[in-house]
Each structure stands twice: as structure tokens, then as C-alpha cells.
Amino acid sequence: METTFFRRPIPLAAILLLAVVVHGPLLLMELPLNTSYDANLHVFFASHYAHHWFDPWNEKWFAGFSQTTYPPLAHYWIAIFSYVVGLRMAYMLVQMIAILLLVAGVYRFARLFVSERAASYAALFTVFLGTVAFLVYSAGQLSTLLSASIYLLALPYFYQWSRTAHWRGLVKGVVLILVAASVHHVTLLFGSFLFALPVLWLALADRGERSVFAVLGRAVFFAVLAGIGVGVVLLPYWIAILKHPIEQMPIPHASRSNFLLNINYAINYFFIPYGAMIVAFPAILWLGSANRRLRPLLLGFWVAFLFGLGGTTPIPKWVFGRAFEILTYERFTLSAAVLALPLVGLFAEYLLDRYRSAAVAGLAVCCVLTMGLALGWLAWSPFKTLSSLNVDQVTDFLNRDGHDKYRYLTLGFGNALPKVSTYTTANSVDGEYNSARLLPEMTRYGAAQLTSAKYFGTAGMESLRAMLKHANNYGLKFIFVHEPYYEPMVAFAGWRKVETYDYGSVTVWSKDDVSPARPIQSDAMPAPWEGLLWGTLPLGSSILAILLALLFPDRARVRETVVEFPAPTEEIYAREAR
Amino acid sequence: MKYFVPLLITAATVVLIAIAWVNSGGMERERMRSSRTSEEAVRLLLTQAQARNWDRAHALLANASDVEKSAFVADLAGSNGSLLTFANLENFDLWPLHKTDREASMRVKLHYSTAVGPLEDVRDLKVQHEGETWRVVWPTTTVARVAPQVIPVNYLRWDIINRGAEDDWGVQNVDSPQVRILSMNALQRPDRIVIVGEVVNEDTVPAYVNVGATLLRPDGSTFAQESSFDKISHTLLPKQVSPYRIDFPEARMNQVKSVRMDVKSLLVAASADPVIEVSDQRLQTDALGKNLLLGQLLNQSGQVVNIPHVVAAYYDDSGKVIWVSDGYVDQALLPQIPVPFAVDLPDDVAPKVHNYHVNVNYFNVNRS
Numbered sequence: 001m002e003t004t005f006f007r008r009p010i011p012l013a014a015i016l017l018l019a020v021v022v023h024g025p026l027l028l029m030e031l032p033l034n035t036s037y038d039a040n041l042h043v044f045f046a047s048h049y050a051h052h053w054f055d056p057w058n059e060k061w062f063a064g065f066s067q068t069t070y071p072p073l074a075h076y077w078i079a080i081f082s083y084v085v086g087l088r089m090a091y092m093l094v095q096m097i098a099i100l101l102l103v104a105g106v107y108r109f110a111r112l113f114v115s116e117r118a119a120s121y122a123a124l125f126t127v128f129l130g131t132v133a134f135l136v137y138s139a140g141q142l143s144t145l146l147s148a149s150i151y152l153l154a155l156p157y158f159y160q161w162s163r164t165a166h167w168r169g170l171v172k173g174v175v176l177i178l179v180a181a182s183v184h185h186v187t188l189l190f191g192s193f194l195f196a197l198p199v200l201w202l203a204l205a206d207r208g209e210r211s212v213f214a215v216l217g218r219a220v221f222f223a224v225l226a227g228i229g230v231g232v233v234l235l236p237y238w239i240a241i242l243k244h245p246i247e248q249m250p251i252p253h254a255s256r257s258n259f260l261l262n263i264n265y266a267i268n269y270f271f272i273p274y275g276a277m278i279v280a281f282p283a284i285l286w287l288g289s290a291n292r293r294l295r296p297l298l299l300g301f302w303v304a305f306l307f308g309l310g311g312t313t314p315i316p317k318w319v320f321g322r323a324f325e326i327l328t329y330e331r332f333t334l335s336a337a338v339l340a341l342p343l344v345g346l347f348a349e350y351l352l353d354r355y356r357s358a359a360v361a362g363l364a365v366c367c368v369l370t371m372g373l374a375l376g377w378l379a380w381s382p383f384k385t386l387s388s389l390n391v392d393q394v395t396d397f398l399n400r401d402g403h404d405k406y407r408y409l410t411l412g413f414g415n416a417l418p419k420v421s422t423y424t425t426a427n428s429v430d431g432e433y434n435s436a437r438l439l440p441e442m443t444r445y446g447a448a449q450l451t452s453a454k455y456f457g458t459a460g461m462e463s464l465r466a467m468l469k470h471a472n473n474y475g476l477k478f479i480f481v482h483e484p485y486y487e488p489m490v491a492f493a494g495w496r497k498v499e500t501y502d503y504g505s506v507t508v509w510s511k512d513d514v515s516p517a518r519p520i521q522s523d524a525m526p527a528p529w530e531g532l533l534w535g536t537l538p539l540g541s542s543i544l545a546i547l548l549a550l551l552f553p554d555r556a557r558v559r560e561t562v563v564e565f566p567a568p569t570e571e572i573y574a575r576e577a578r
Numbered sequence: 579m580k581y582f583v584p585l586l587i588t589a590a591t592v593v594l595i596a597i598a599w600v601n602s603g604g605m606e607r608e609r610m611r612s613s614r615t616s617e618e619a620v621r622l623l624l625t626q627a628q629a630r631n632w633d634r635a636h637a638l639l640a641n642a643s644d645v646e647k648s649a650f651v652a653d654l655a656g657s658n659g660s661l662l663t664f665a666n667l668e669n670f671d672l673w674p675l676h677k678t679d680r681e682a683s684m685r686v687k688l689h690y691s692t693a694v695g696p697l698e699d700v701r702d703l704k705v706q707h708e709g710e711t712w713r714v715v716w717p718t719t720t721v722a723r724v725a726p727q728v729i730p731v732n733y734l735r736w737d738i739i740n741r742g743a744e745d746d747w748g749v750q751n752v753d754s755p756q757v758r759i760l761s762m763n764a765l766q767r768p769d770r771i772v773i774v775g776e777v778v779n780e781d782t783v784p785a786y787v788n789v790g791a792t793l794l795r796p797d798g799s800t801f802a803q804e805s806s807f808d809k810i811s812h813t814l815l816p817k818q819v820s821p822y823r824i825d826f827p828e829a830r831m832n833q834v835k836s837v838r839m840d841v842k843s844l845l846v847a848a849s850a851d852p853v854i855e856v857s858d859q860r861l862q863t864d865a866l867g868k869n870l871l872l873g874q875l876l877n878q879s880g881q882v883v884n885i886p887h888v889v890a891a892y893y894d895d896s897g898k899v900i901w902v903s904d905g906y907v908d909q910a911l912l913p914q915i916p917v918p919f920a921v922d923l924p925d926d927v928a929p930k931v932h933n934y935h936v937n938v939n940y941f942n943v944n945r946s
Binding site: 315458 | 580582583584587588591594595597598599601602603661664666668689691692693694695696786788790803804805806807808810812840842844846885887939941943
């Protein structure tokens with residue numbers, strides 16, 4: 001029995017506690033709502049569910065859009081918690097849960113490939129991972145993180161079922177896949193290739209006396225069952241996407257750029273997410289290729305790494321074709337980092353065995369620097385968000401004197417728009433969720449939100465111009481301007497300044513001849529039965545997963561299936577580590 | 579395998595990165611960092627201007643010592659709150675006009691994205707060969723200055739006393755000013771129906787005016803609804819007339835039975851100051867054969883007018899409005915300094931024009 005701390009696995013409970021200690025205070029400070037791009041968007045979606053549980057048609061953006069275009073589970077959980085702690089803290093709570101599940105997920109995923117000790121190091125590094133800090137505090141991609149976490153938890157069951165045909169693995173695995181899909185379908189889709197294939201490879205390698213076809217057959221059965229389940233649980237989503245496939249003009253996104261041509265993009269999408277892991281790349285390559293069982297992991301890491309580089313390599317464009325212009329690529333950095341973590345854990349094991357205290361100090365410094373850099377980048381980055389903009393006076397204006405009879409537009413509010421929309425009863429023609437846009441004034445131009453029109457150059461300003469031209473049709477009476485850049489167009493188009501807030505930083509403009517807004521007819525409105533499914537099945541799948549975890553705990557069983565590493569037949573790649 | 583896989587992955591990654599670097603214009607970008615040809619010199623200069631790297635751009639000029647940096651920046655990025663200060667140089671095209679070993683002449687078309695829409699600016703630049711490199715000779719312009727003077731303001735001004743601070747704008751207990759559509763003419767253009775005409779403020783107080791039009795189908799239902807948007811002077815002083823134009827893209831006359839016009843007016847505070855004089859107006863065809871209405875604007879007041887907007891109405895020999903065109907002027911109007919303007923006119927309309935009338939709107943940064 002090993003008694004030295006350096007040679008013992010770190011208990012998962014201790015790592016989870018550390019995650020709470022590190023991320024808890026940042027979340028209690030509500031950092032994501034003030035620094036990230038998407039956190040307010042998730043709160044906005046959740047707010048709608050909190051008020052209209054079974055009605056996914058949201059009138060507040062785009063003169064009406066269907067929330068069935070985005071998997072709802074994270075938002076439903078925020079809505080549930082919001083009844084107790086309010087929307088903002090509910091978001092933080094779900095975000096904390098996502099981080100904890102990710103730590104547990106990485107541990108269980110790594111455990112498939114490496115020893116318990118190396119897996120515990122991998123889980124520990126997850127807490128400080130640059131890409132996690134980036135996604136939580138800068139991108140605000142709650143759904144990506146939560147979905148990836150749940151998906152990682154499902155993979156050991158997939159392995160278990162494929163290898164040993166244990167029915168509990170099938171049931172738990174499929175249910176967790178349904179939960180992951182209900183949180184974020186895109187993460188699941190790409191995860192299926194990047195994560196499931198290495199695990200399937202492992203199941204084949206570890207099959208022992210069992211037939212290859214039996215293992216493959218069970219994997220296919222799992223995939224088919226999960227596919228059918230996802231089809232049913234997210235049925236309203238498929239209906240929405242089939243009725244209105246994404247045909248709008250592509251919108252530029254920095255993650256599709258060639259990072260070599262812009263140092264800020266390189267920092268944002270490469271150096272910050274990977275952090276000190278970049279130093280470990282040679283070790284990842286070396287360890288991953290030295291052992292046959294780890295090669296699929298290395299291959300998965302490499303593919304995800306290439307995707308995460310966006311336009312820095314031609315691979316994403318070749319693979320995705322036209323879809324290249326629709327996807328964003330920062331999520332692949334999370335996949336790459338998670339796939340590399342078991343190897344990094346192994347490398348840490350080697351370093352600790354060889355250098356003891358020095359290695360502990362070195363690794364600790366790397367962890368702190370990685371996360372510190374990601375948090376520091378929130379302040380140093382040239383890509384500033386406007387999430388912290390004070391919009392109280394704007395919402396007060398809209399909520400009084402019947403102003404909410406008209407639609408409104410914000411200009412220069414960036415991602416503070418969802419904050420306005422969450423707390424006002426008025427509706428807007430703009431919105432922050434590009435995939436749900438159906439108004440021709442927006443889809444015909446290669447620009448995203450009207451509130452940020454100027455950043456999309458001529459396309460953005462032409463889109464804004466088209467919308468302002470049709471103001472009377474949409475009942476668009478009020479415009480809130482936070483950047484004086486937009487004032488000339490608004491003034492020449494017939495609006496007049498009526499109020500000023502925050503010492504002139506926000507001005508309110510009104511157009512006199514606009515009639516109150518009327519509902520805009522849309523064939524995208526989901527049927528009542530779709531709302532019923534939407535409000536029950538995704539949440540139901542997550543409750544089922546919790547019940548299965550509580551009623552059928554499987555800790556002991558997982559240990560039984562662990563494969564010794566390194567496999568005895570393999571050569572020793574790091575003698576000191578033995 | 580232990581060595582092969584890492585080497586293969588590393589090599590493949592490097593090759594893929596190199597391919598993408600070339601595909602995404604890395605080579606071209608490197609070329610743009612040099613100025614070994616006259617084209618490269620102009621590209622380099624404009625790329626620096628695009629990135630607003632003004633120190634570097636100014637240093638690249640052949641006549642940097644003769645051109646003040648502030649004047650150079652004002653030339654490309656505007657000054658005094660003009661339209662160009664609300665603009666970004668999105669991209670540019672260039673082509674050579676003539677070239678010798680020592681010097682060359684290049685024509686550049688600058689594509690700006692501005693706060694009111696796209697703007698194009700065509701310039702001819704001289705490029706000189708100096709040693710190993712080429713450099714652009716930037717045209718030296720003398721900034722017109724006016725002697726210090728006092729300009730008395732004795733124009734009419736109308737203020738409004740509202741009911742109270744909490745009152746909503748537009749909720750007034752007074753009658754709306756009397757405004758009337760003087761004329762309306764529906765035209766079929768190749769890709770749209772256009773309605774042009776004039777509107778007058780017949781009241782003794784200023785009015786804020788919007789003109790809208792609804793095309794009705796033969797069954798009386800609405801076919802399309804549009805407004806004059808920025809092709810009108812929204813603020814009309816007493817007795818003032820403004821041309822307007824309303825466009826219905828992709829509409830055809832045979833789809834429409836009638837047009838319903840709608841004019842909305844509101845009492846607003848206004849001032850006759852600043853007065854902008856329009857002079858030297860003439861119809862002319864430019865080098866590319868385009869019909870233009872040219873002229874000069876002179877700001878007679880003592881304030882700067884940041885963004886002037888010209889709306890011109892054209893009449894046939896019977897006095898009917900046959901076209902309305904507009905254009906934004908990219909320079910600010912400084913007091914007493916004339917600034918040229920040009921708005922275009924369709925080829926088929928130009929021969930029918932008997933007379934024209936120019937209205938000038940404006941936007942001021944601190945007064946809107």
C-alpha cells in the first residue's frame with residue numbers, strides 16, 4: 001500500500017471541494033453575468049420558461065421566435081432554481097453544477113484509459129483548465145460545458161455496455177445521452193465522434209475473449225437507441241429545424257479566423273484556453289503514441305485540436321463544407337483539452353514520481369497561471385463585453401406608461417440586450433440568438449445582432465437600415481442608443497431624441513407616427529402539443545438520470561471494469577513511473 | 579511507432595497550418611508589408627489607414643514633411659464630426675492609370691462603411707520610385723481658414739413648453755401643425771415603384787413630418803407599405819417645402835390599383851439657424867458618363883454642421899416632380915467655407931429635367 005501523498009490518488013470529493021473553493025466565489029460574485037458574452041442570453045431563455053413553462057414561443061425577440069430552436073434543459077433548471085434564489089443566482093448554481101459534473105466526468109472518462117491516480121490528476125487540472133475558465137467567464141457557454149460534462153459521464157456506461165453487455169450500462173448510458181442532448185445537441189453530435197470512437201476502440205481492445213462483432217453490435221444498438229431517444233426528447237427541435245433550416249447569410253465569427261494573422265484571436269482562442277497545457281503538448285504526443293490503448297485518445301485530441309484552431313488549418317472547412325460558416329470553433333478546444341487530460345494526468349504522475357515537491361510546485365504554478373491568465377484576459381482582452389452595462393433606466397422606461405405596447409431596438413448595447421429583454425415586458429425586433437432569426441431584414445444580410453450592426457460593416461448597417469425602414473410595420477417606436485455612431489442614421493430616418501440616461505451614455509429616441517405593435521404571424525410558432533413535450537421530456541430525462549444514479553449506484557461496479565494500465569504487453573514508456 | 583506517430587502528427591499539423599496560411603492571404607499580407615511596386619506602395623498605405631495606424635501610414639508618404647499628419651488623417655478619416663468620422667474604411671480597389679520607371683499614377687476606390695450606409699470615394703494618387711521602394715505622394719490641400727469674426731444670430735427660433743418633465747414626448751395638448759402633400763407622382767422603375775413629390779408645412783409653427791405610402795391591390799387590400807425614411811427633410815419650418823421619395827422594391831404597377839398617402843406631423847422646437855446656402859448648382863455628366871447635380875454648400879452661421887444631407891427634387895417643363903435624389907456630404911460644413919456636393923440622377927430622367935430644387939438637412943453631434 002502506497003502511503004506517500006505524492007503517490008496516492010487524490011480523492012474525487014477533495015477535488016470537487018477544490019472546484020467549489022476556486023469557482024464558488026467567482027460565481028457568487030456573478031462574474032459570468034458581467035464579463036461573458038452568453039450568460040445573459042441563457043438567463044433570458046430561462047426567464048421565459050419560468051413564466052411560460054409549456055409555451056416556447058417567445059415574443060420578446062425578432063417579433064416572435066421559437067425557443068424550440070435551442071435545447072432547453074439548462075434553461076429549465078435555471079427556471080426551477082429561480083423560483084427559490086432568483087434568476088441570476090440560479091444561473092450561477094447551474095453553472096457550478098456544470099463545473100462539478102465536468103470534474104467528475106473527466107475523472108470517470110480518464111479512468112477508462114489511465115490509473116486512478118492519473119485520473120485524479122486529470123480531474124484536478126480540470127478545475128484550473130483555461131478553456132473551462134474561458135467558456136464560463138468569457139464565452140458564457142453554459143450549455144456546451146454542461147452537455148460535455150454529462151456526455152463524459154455517459155461514456156463509461158457506453159464502454160461498460162459495449163464490452164460486457166451489462167444492461168445497467170445501457171440504460172444509464174442512454175439516459176445520460178438524452179440528458180446531454182437536451183442541454184446542447186451540437187456538443188453531443190461532435191462528441192459522438194471525438195469521444196465515443198476512442199472509447200469504442202478501447203472497448204474493442206479490452207474485449208478479451210468476446211467477439212469483435214458482439215462489441216460493435218452492442219455499440220451500434222446503443223447508438224440507435226440513443227438516436228431514437230434524442231429524436232423523441234427533442235422532437236419539437238427537429239420539427240423547427242426541418243421547417244426552417246438555417247439558410248441565412250453567414251455571420252462572421254472570430255473563431256473561424258486564421259489565428260496566425262491576428263495575435264488577439266490567437267491569444268483568445270489558443271493561448272488562453274490551453275494555457276500551460278501547451279507546454280505539455282510534446283508529452284501528450286509522446287505518451288499518447290507510446291501506448292496502443294492511448295493512441296485513439298491522442299488521435300481524438302489531435303482532430304479536436306485541429307478543429308479548435310478554426311481557420312488556422314483547412315481541416316474544418318474541408319470537413320464541414322458550407323457548415324463551416326455556421327459553426328463556431330471554441331467548443332472544440334474544450335473537447336481537445338478534455339481528451340488530452342488523461343495524458344496530462346499521466347505526465348503529472350511521471351513528474352511527481354520523479355521530482356516530488358518540485359513537481360508539485362511546478363504543476364501548482366502552471367494551474368494557477370493558466371486560470372489566472374484566463375481571468376486576467378477578461379480585463380486585458382480587446383474584446384470587451386457590455387454585459388455589465390446598467391440597463392435599469394431602459395427597462396423602467398419600457399415598463400411604464402404603456403411603452404410596452406410598442407417594439408423597441410437597442411443600438412450599441414452588445415450582449416446587454418438580453419438583460420434588457422429579461423426585465424422588460426416590451427418586445428424587440430432584435431435578438432441575440434442568430435439561429436432563430438426569420439425576419440428578412442436580418443437574414444438577407446451577413447450580420448448578426450442589430451444592436452452591434454456597426455461591427456458587421458456595410459452588411460450590418462444595411463440590415464439596420466432595412467429594419468428602420470419597416471419600423472411602422474413592426475410597431476418599432478423606441479430606440480435606445482448607447483453608441484453615438486448610430487445617431488446620424490436614427491436622426492435622418494425620422495426618430496427624435498426624447499430622453500437621456502447615465503449622463504448621456506444612453507439616449508432614447510422615438511418616432512411619432514408608429515402605431516402600437518401587432519403580433520407578426522409566423523409559421524414557426526410551435527403547436528401546443530410541442531410545448532407540452534418541450535416542457536416535460538427534457539426535464540423528465542434529467543430527473544430519470546438522477547433517480548437512476550440514486551437508486552442504482554455503481555461505484556463498486558465501475559472499479560471492477562477498470563483495466564490495468566499500462567497493459568502488461570506494452571513496453572514501459574516511463575520506467576521511473578513504475 | 580513511438581517516434582513515427584508524434585513526428586507524423588507534428589509534420590501534418592505544420593503542413594495544414596501552412597496551407598491555411600497561404601489560403602487565408604498570408605502571402606498576400608506579407609507582400610503588403612513591402613512596397614517594391616507602385617501597387618504595393620498604395621496597398622501598404624491604405625492597409626495602414628484601414629487599421630488606423632496613422633503614424634505608420636503618414637511615415638510612408640513620399641512627401642511626409644509637406645503633409646501635416648492631422649490633415650492627412652482628416653482627409654481619410656474625417657474631422658469636425660463629419661460623416662467620415664462615423665466611418666470605417668472597409669476595403670479598396672485600385673488600378674494603374676499610367677506608369678514609368680520613376681513614377682506612376684494609380685486610381686483607388688475607397689469603400690467606407692458609414693453610419694448612414696456605404697460610401698465610395700474615388701481618388702487618383704501619384705506614386706514615386708525612391709531607391710528600392712515606391713512611395714505615395716499625398717495631395718497637399720490647404721485647409722481653408724476664416725478670419726476670427728462675430729456672426730450675429732438673428733434667425734427665428736421656436737421653443738416649446740411641455741406640460742411637465744414626466745410627459746411623454748409626442749403627447750401634446752395642441753393641434754398638429756397643418757402640413758399638406760403638394761404633389762405625388764408614382765413612377766415605375768426597372769426594379770421598383772417609386773413615389774416622389776413634395777410636402778409643405780402650411781402652419782405658422784415648425785413641424786416634424788413623416789410621409790408614408792401604402793400600395794393597395796385591386797381588391798383594396800394592402801400590397802406594401804413604406805415611408806420616406808431619410809429621403810425627406812423631417813423638420814419643416816413654417817411654409818417650408820420638402821421633396822420626398824418613397825421606394826417600393828420589387829413592386830410593379832400592374833400589381834397595384836391605388837396608393838394611399840399618409841402624412842404625420844408634430845409640433846417641435848426648431849430654429850432657422852444654421853442657414854446653409856446652396857450655390858453654383860448645375861447638371862453635369864462626369865468622366866464615366868454619369869449624370870450628376872453638382873453644387874456648393876455654404877454654412878452661413880457660426881456653428882459647425884457635422885453631417886449635411888442633400889435632397890434634390892427635379893421638375894419637368896410642366897413643373898411636375900419627376901425625380902428625387904439624395905446624398906450625404908462626407909465633409910463637415912465649417913462656417914463660411916464652401917463645400918462641394920454631388921447627387922446622381924438616372925440617365926432616362928436627366929433629359930426631361932427642366933428645373934431642380936435642393937434642400938439641405940443636417941445632423942449635428944450635439945443637437946439632434
